[in-house]
Amino acid sequence: MKVKTSLIPLLRPLLQPFIAILIGLITGAIAISIAGEPVLASYKEMWNGAFGNFYFLTSTLARATPIMLIGLGVALAFRAGVFNLGAEGQMVLGAVSAALAGVYLPGSGIGKMILVLLVGIIAGGLWSLFAGWLEAKFKVQLLISTLLLNYIAVLFASYLVSDPFQDKTGSAALAQTAMLDQSVWLPKLFQGMSVHWGFVIAVAAALIMYIIFRTTSAGYEVKMLGFNPFFASYGGVNKIKVMLTSMFISGALSGLAGTVEVLGTQYRFVDGALTGPGLAWTGLMATLLANSHPIGTAVTSIFLAALETGAMGLERNTQVPLEVSSIIQSVLILFISAKITLKWWKRKSKAGGSNGTI
Amino acid sequence: MTTRLEMKNMTKMYGSFIANDTISLSLKAGEVHAVVGENGAGKTTLMRMLYGMERPTSGEIFIDGKRVAFTNPNDAIKNRIGMVHQHFMLFPDFTAAENIVIGHEPKQAGFFNRKKATELVQELVETYQIPVRPNAKTANCSIGEQQRIEILKVLYQGADIIILDEPSAVLTPIEVKGLLKTIRQLADQGKSIILITHKLREVMEVADSITVLRNGKVTGNVTKEQTSVDELAKLMVGRELHDLTERVQMNGEAILEIKNVTVQEKDNKPLLDDISLNVNRGEIVGIAGVSGNGQSELLQVISGLRSVKKGSIHLDGKDMTNQSVLSIRDAGLSHIPEDRYLWGAAKQATVEETGLMGYHKKPQYRSYSFLRKAPFRKLVNSWIEKFEIKAGSLEEKAGNLSGGNLQKLIVARELGHETPILIAAEPTRGVDIGAMEYIHEALIEKRNKGEAVLLVSSELSEIMALSDRILVMYEGEIAGEMDRQNATEEAISVLMAGGNQHESKN
Amino acid sequence: TSNSAGDQKEEKAKKIALVLPEKIGVNPFFQQMDDGAKEAAEEFGFELKTIESTDHSAIEENLRVAVAEGYDLIITSSFESEDALKKVAGENPDQQFAIIDTTVDLPNVRSVNFREHEAAYLLGAAAGLSTKTNTVGMVAAMDIPLLKKWTVAFEEGLKATNPDAEYIVNYVGSFDDPAKAKELALLQASKGADFIAGAAAVGDLGVFEAAEEKGFYTAGQDIDRTELDPEHIVLSQLKGTDAVAYETIKAFSEGTYEPGVVAYGLKEEGVGLTYVTHESETPLSDFVGQEVIDQVIAIKEDIVSGKLEVKNPLEN
Amino acid sequence: MELFDLTLLSSTIRMVTPILLAALGGALCARVGLFNVGLEGLILIGAFSAIVGNHVTGSVFLAVVFAAFMSLLFSMLFAFMTINLKANDIVVGVAINFLALGLTTFALRTIFDVKGAYYDKNMQGLPKWDIPVIEDIPVIGSLVSGHSPLVYLSFLIAILLYIFLYRTVTGFRVLSVGMNPVAARSIGLKVGSLQYMAIALSGILCGLAGAQLSLGQVTMFTEGMTAGRGFIALVATMLGQSHPIGIIGSSLLFGFMDAMSIRLQGFSLPTQFTQMLPYAITIIAMFLLRDRGMGSQQGNQQSGR
Numbered sequence A: 001m002k003v004k005t006s007l008i009p010l011l012r013p014l015l016q017p018f019i020a021i022l023i024g025l026i027t028g029a030i031a032i033s034i035a036g037e038p039v040l041a042s043y044k045e046m047w048n049g050a051f052g053n054f055y056f057l058t059s060t061l062a063r064a065t066p067i068m069l070i071g072l073g074v075a076l077a078f079r080a081g082v083f084n085l086g087a088e089g090q091m092v093l094g095a096v097s098a099a100l101a102g103v104y105l106p107g108s109g110i111g112k113m114i115l116v117l118l119v120g121i122i123a124g125g126l127w128s129l130f131a132g133w134l135e136a137k138f139k140v141q142l143l144i145s146t147l148l149l150n151y152i153a154v155l156f157a158s159y160l161v162s163d164p165f166q167d168k169t170g171s172a173a174l175a176q177t178a179m180l181d182q183s184v185w186l187p188k189l190f191q192g193m194s195v196h197w198g199f200v201i202a203v204a205a206a207l208i209m210y211i212i213f214r215t216t217s218a219g220y221e222v223k224m225l226g227f228n229p230f231f232a233s234y235g236g237v238n239k240i241k242v243m244l245t246s247m248f249i250s251g252a253l254s255g256l257a258g259t260v261e262v263l264g265t266q267y268r269f270v271d272g273a274l275t276g277p278g279l280a281w282t283g284l285m286a287t288l289l290a291n292s293h294p295i296g297t298a299v300t301s302i303f304l305a306a307l308e309t310g311a312m313g314l315e316r317n318t319q320v321p322l323e324v325s326s327i328i329q330s331v332l333i334l335f336i337s338a339k340i341t342l343k344w345w346k347r348k349s350k351a352g353g354s355n356g357t358i
Numbered sequence B: 001m002t003t004r005l006e007m008k009n010m011t012k013m014y015g016s017f018i019a020n021d022t023i024s025l026s027l028k029a030g031e032v033h034a035v036v037g038e039n040g041a042g043k044t045t046l047m048r049m050l051y052g053m054e055r056p057t058s059g060e061i062f063i064d065g066k067r068v069a070f071t072n073p074n075d076a077i078k079n080r081i082g083m084v085h086q087h088f089m090l091f092p093d094f095t096a097a098e099n100i101v102i103g104h105e106p107k108q109a110g111f112f113n114r115k116k117a118t119e120l121v122q123e124l125v126e127t128y129q130i131p132v133r134p135n136a137k138t139a140n141c142s143i144g145e146q147q148r149i150e151i152l153k154v155l156y157q158g159a160d161i162i163i164l165d166e167p168s169a170v171l172t173p174i175e176v177k178g179l180l181k182t183i184r185q186l187a188d189q190g191k192s193i194i195l196i197t198h199k200l201r202e203v204m205e206v207a208d209s210i211t212v213l214r215n216g217k218v219t220g221n222v223t224k225e226q227t228s229v230d231e232l233a234k235l236m237v238g239r240e241l242h243d244l245t246e247r248v249q250m251n252g253e254a255i256l257e258i259k260n261v262t263v264q265e266k267d268n269k270p271l272l273d274d275i276s277l278n279v280n281r282g283e284i285v286g287i288a289g290v291s292g293n294g295q296s297e298l299l300q301v302i303s304g305l306r307s308v309k310k311g312s313i314h315l316d317g318k319d320m321t322n323q324s325v326l327s328i329r330d331a332g333l334s335h336i337p338e339d340r341y342l343w344g345a346a347k348q349a350t351v352e353e354t355g356l357m358g359y360h361k362k363p364q365y366r367s368y369s370f371l372r373k374a375p376f377r378k379l380v381n382s383w384i385e386k387f388e389i390k391a392g393s394l395e396e397k398a399g400n401l402s403g404g405n406l407q408k409l410i411v412a413r414e415l416g417h418e419t420p421i422l423i424a425a426e427p428t429r430g431v432d433i434g435a436m437e438y439i440h441e442a443l444i445e446k447r448n449k450g451e452a453v454l455l456v457s458s459e460l461s462e463i464m465a466l467s468d469r470i471l472v473m474y475e476g477e478i479a480g481e482m483d484r485q486n487a488t489e490e491a492i493s494v495l496m497a498g499g500n501q502h503e504s505k506n
Numbered sequence C: 001t002s003n004s005a006g007d008q009k010e011e012k013a014k015k016i017a018l019v020l021p022e023k024i025g026v027n028p029f030f031q032q033m034d035d036g037a038k039e040a041a042e043e044f045g046f047e048l049k050t051i052e053s054t055d056h057s058a059i060e061e062n063l064r065v066a067v068a069e070g071y072d073l074i075i076t077s078s079f080e081s082e083d084a085l086k087k088v089a090g091e092n093p094d095q096q097f098a099i100i101d102t103t104v105d106l107p108n109v110r111s112v113n114f115r116e117h118e119a120a121y122l123l124g125a126a127a128g129l130s131t132k133t134n135t136v137g138m139v140a141a142m143d144i145p146l147l148k149k150w151t152v153a154f155e156e157g158l159k160a161t162n163p164d165a166e167y168i169v170n171y172v173g174s175f176d177d178p179a180k181a182k183e184l185a186l187l188q189a190s191k192g193a194d195f196i197a198g199a200a201a202v203g204d205l206g207v208f209e210a211a212e213e214k215g216f217y218t219a220g221q222d223i224d225r226t227e228l229d230p231e232h233i234v235l236s237q238l239k240g241t242d243a244v245a246y247e248t249i250k251a252f253s254e255g256t257y258e259p260g261v262v263a264y265g266l267k268e269e270g271v272g273l274t275y276v277t278h279e280s281e282t283p284l285s286d287f288v289g290q291e292v293i294d295q296v297i298a299i300k301e302d303i304v305s306g307k308l309e310v311k312n313p314l315e316n
Numbered sequence D: 001m002e003l004f005d006l007t008l009l010s011s012t013i014r015m016v017t018p019i020l021l022a023a024l025g026g027a028l029c030a031r032v033g034l035f036n037v038g039l040e041g042l043i044l045i046g047a048f049s050a051i052v053g054n055h056v057t058g059s060v061f062l063a064v065v066f067a068a069f070m071s072l073l074f075s076m077l078f079a080f081m082t083i084n085l086k087a088n089d090i091v092v093g094v095a096i097n098f099l100a101l102g103l104t105t106f107a108l109r110t111i112f113d114v115k116g117a118y119y120d121k122n123m124q125g126l127p128k129w130d131i132p133v134i135e136d137i138p139v140i141g142s143l144v145s146g147h148s149p150l151v152y153l154s155f156l157i158a159i160l161l162y163i164f165l166y167r168t169v170t171g172f173r174v175l176s177v178g179m180n181p182v183a184a185r186s187i188g189l190k191v192g193s194l195q196y197m198a199i200a201l202s203g204i205l206c207g208l209a210g211a212q213l214s215l216g217q218v219t220m221f222t223e224g225m226t227a228g229r230g231f232i233a234l235v236a237t238m239l240g241q242s243h244p245i246g247i248i249g250s251s252l253l254f255g256f257m258d259a260m261s262i263r264l265q266g267f268s269l270p271t272q273f274t275q276m277l278p279y280a281i282t283i284i285a286m287f288l289l290r291d292r293g294m295g296s297q298q299g300n301q302q303s304g305r
């Protein structure tokens, strides 16, 4: 009994998305049957594409890695009460800085790998900090400035790799940096599988964030600032400092997301490779679906990644056209975002409560 | 008089918590019916059900003998019920007239006839003798005027039953007088009024009948003639009230010294104009004044939330001018803020988190930046016990606490800092008399320990009861100062209204 | 290994996978490749599976899965797949791969390249000879290295035949924005350009529309677009991705398939220009005229014979 | 190349129309407290439906109506999810963007049997209106005259929207919902209905934006042809502080800077830098506007008790 009552509040943030997935799947099934395809078989292919065997599982996790890191970054900013829509720019700047550091800085091996990671983290963090500074110093609304700074960062990165730092070897057709030296690559977790150490970093980041918010005074300050900035400053929280720190770390996590993509998957910065898949928006969705809960964000990131790898599997192995799988994806997301289940949950528990006392 | 409203066996449950337990109440035309009770007794909850904002778990409502069921405020409004909420429901960027007519706007072919609205409001102002400037932007109106806007709004909507939830809590004494007059007038014109308040003197002045709630149950239903302030208090609190503790003579040195402080925004009129004052150890200094005369700014300046342009602030001999909130708190200041929802708490934070503010960096409750929850929980639980704070659990959201209970939590938190000086701004706003007694006791106790309190209150009786010395603020200046012995309500009122000290002495 | 697998599946149809780096979507380039591959598969009795990649990181994924599912030949395409193919082909030395439109130097990969710059040079030359206002424009998709094969080579051709011509180039900033491409074309027209070439992927449609509205002349890409609006679309730079896909599968079927680099330029008729290297259904516009075509044909002959070398702008 | 000329301005006006229309839609959503990042998808639906409508009915007018209707339908999905199912508005917006891209691509294939783009040379786009007298005025004529009806309509709508919000009763109520939804509910306003109405209008506006894109600026549909205009509209909404006249200003500023950046391509600056111009200028504009319209945060901390 005791255990149960203490588990429920802990599980509640996770429970809601799970029940909602069910409703999403039912809706997705309708979409598939409208497309004239067998529902069960299609879902089976989707499942296989995402988790079907160890290989697919690891590719799902590899895909979830940047989403998770971005999601955590966005979640942190949310917690501090600011809306950081700049994950894309922060990620791209982190990635391009890391790639350039990896190619042009001297040294090799694990020391350099850490250095490169730091460069990526700092670049992303500083870009985000810049938006925070504009807000703190000049009251330039963060919501808009971060959105705008994305374009600037992406264009700037594109300039860097299509002109001064372009890889001139090979076909030289692509705007990209040179390939990184193998010694700075993030090792794969399993031979021949796509998931790399970045995933471990991301999961660790989620756990650390969870612990920070639950148990530290810094986490407490961020949380209170997000809840009510007046209350926080009244209580002696340095509003500007906490906001700027949160923005820095938020951007740093996005920068890290870009960096692990470079170090763990692509081994170089390729113009457009990070923006194309819409990682930033997916990360944002992961956060929002999980209500900015760090562990929840980790879970929803994997889920959203699975939807994507699942859709690839669907595309590879069935006649369901690519577009339909993206329709199914969005329908699923749409329904999972709905709060229907939470309402039901509440009503149920209320009814249960009154029965108990009558 | 005919019975206009009947509520029968109203029950409201939040989860397994019973906020209202089979409450019945009836209201006649032209009657003022007071509902009193401790914080968290369920007064607001009862009214929210009557106004369609909450659905009763069980119970029945009859209007003019007809059974009704409300699903939203619109249903209540249609049945001629109006409510003035404890926290106003106004649109800050709209004018008074716009706020009053919204929902039933005068229109011409779909266009909003603002001129007509102004006229209608002006008419209302005259009919009911409730002064409001129709074209003033609401954000720029005083609290009193905002409340009058709220009252005019329900009158405009044609309400016959008007619910007022703690209407006097935020008003100045003069405004309260005006309000009570208005209430009486409205009743005489045939309106029925439900008045929720903690101020029993007001109840005795204006109410015809009274319902007393405790722990969600009715503990008394009396007419004014049958009862007295003391009896009501006993019904509410369930015990007798005591007199305040004796105050021991103290002659402490200055702990807070404010010299020539000026605050000015751009080229506007200064908000604080060359203010100097001292607070000594073992002393309660009361600041009286109509709200909006610089009290808020003064407190913000002292606590570090606002910077000064000129002048200095010394705390315990250290220069604290324009220092951060944190360093001022560390130097020995705690602060009960005037607006509990804006400054004092975060609605989404839990009770525990709300209590933790200011403690989260203290070594007793933190080791290596990790919070030590166990000792802190013990502390919060001791507050809850001492001040009888009604909270489901430490995990309850602060926003779900009743107004008074949240206030008690904040007071307990700030007293708990045990600093040499405490700023207490409206410390008992919205707090029931039992709790008010506790809080007053605690402040005196603090004084008697040789610590200092700077009390700001719009409640003259509170100032008079607690202060050793009384300052009156008017338009950003200190208009006068007097000792406990020679202070009279009349003298203070004159200063508050902008008269000078000589006039008041006469 | 693939050999033993091949032996066992003697009677079964061999399987070929075409892993595209993008959705077929807006790019006729991939559509053609798919068509060519389908035609060849049908003709030579292969089972063909086309896999479109949803985004950059899906490419590697799809290649790996194709390897795991035991296709006999895996064809992929374009620079976007370069890295992914290097990894996957390196790890699977027994699997046969082909990549179209870029080079991957591995023993089990056949690289099939185009020299688009040769065709762009011809188009530029034709524009230089045809223009009456001495102002020629090009609307390109993005300012990225790859497109220099079009923009730079075009300019060289233009200057070669008409040194005084003014050359305006504008970038849409995206591959899928015909509305902006049209605005850019209108702008160039207002600057006096009477010939504006489209190199903006699907944005070319916007350029064509502008041409129809303002009455200037234009050219399309990859396939013969002149049929769309013979009056204004007077030329088309051609790229035979279908033929190349077809040839690759044909070679695989006939056993002449071998790894290494194959490049298709004007000489191999992998790229070209309407009227110059390929016939067109539409009659030649007077704006260009047979005389110009004849001159351009001469230039083409020089390139084919090696007398004239068109530099690949991507190689410095 | 000259930096400044008339075609620049007239092209600005044309290019800005879809952004302006969508930004006005975004403002309506913002006014009822919803942040609609789904503008991009709604425009795309409009652009596609306009082409389908034209193809099926052969009437440009009906095509525009059909576009508005289809975007309206999808905006109702947004409304239903956010208002009735209390879903997060940003998630729903992003999902709608995905959905719109998938659906239009799929429908392009099923209806027209083409991939990538649908282009029919014989399809009639929106007419260009030459305004009689103005047309002959030297500078202004070429600027103001000769645009599609939707261009004129968009500016007219902005003004009508201004009148709606600040002069009519319903508009007044819409404003109140965004300012303080708790208070609006407490006086019995139908908050849900007002939100539905605002979102519906925003859907119609996005539909018109799409129609202007696919029938006004060009006459074709290509996959993802909105190319980020919805997001620019979002920025214009915020920069214009959700005020119709402000949005005219912010959209024009953005359009003008965009047109400028094209001119700058002729100079030796790398294209990436010229392309940054509109965004950088917008940030600077925000910096200059910073003290205005920052609604007080205090409202959020009000209690319902």
Ligand SMILES: Nc1ncnc2c1ncn2[C@@H]1O[C@H](COP(=O)(O)OP(=O)(O)OP(=O)(O)O)[C@@H](O)[C@H]1O
Binding pocket: B014, B017, B019, B037, B038, B039, B040, B041, B042, B043, B044, B045, B046, B390, B391, B392, B400, B401, B402, B403, B404, B405, B430, B432, D305
């Ligand atoms: N939404 C809610 N969820 C859970 N508990 C609630 C909720 N709203 C009110 N309560 C609880 O119901 C009880 C009654 O609250 P109510 O606001 O009616 O008190 P009140 O008599 O108005 O007190 P006060 O005088 O302090 O305003 C309180 O204990 C409060 O914590």
Ligand SMILES: Nc1ncnc2c1ncn2[C@@H]1O[C@H](COP(=O)(O)OP(=O)(O)OP(=O)(O)O)[C@@H](O)[C@H]1O
Binding pocket: B072, D076, D080, D083, D084, D185, D188, D189, D190, D191, D192, D193, D196
């Ligand atoms: N799926 C739908 N499609 C179109 N209109 C709808 C849909 N669902 C609800 N509406 C309309 O939206 C309005 C709002 O519905 P809802 O019940 O959420 O709010 P309400 O009760 O009218 O107002 P309040 O939110 O103030 O309680 C209703 O007037 C209804 O007509």
Ligand SMILES: [Mg+2]
Binding pocket: B043, B044, B045, B086, B402, B403, D305
């Ligand atoms: Mg109350």
Ligand SMILES: [Mg+2]
Binding pocket: D192
């Ligand atoms: Mg409702």
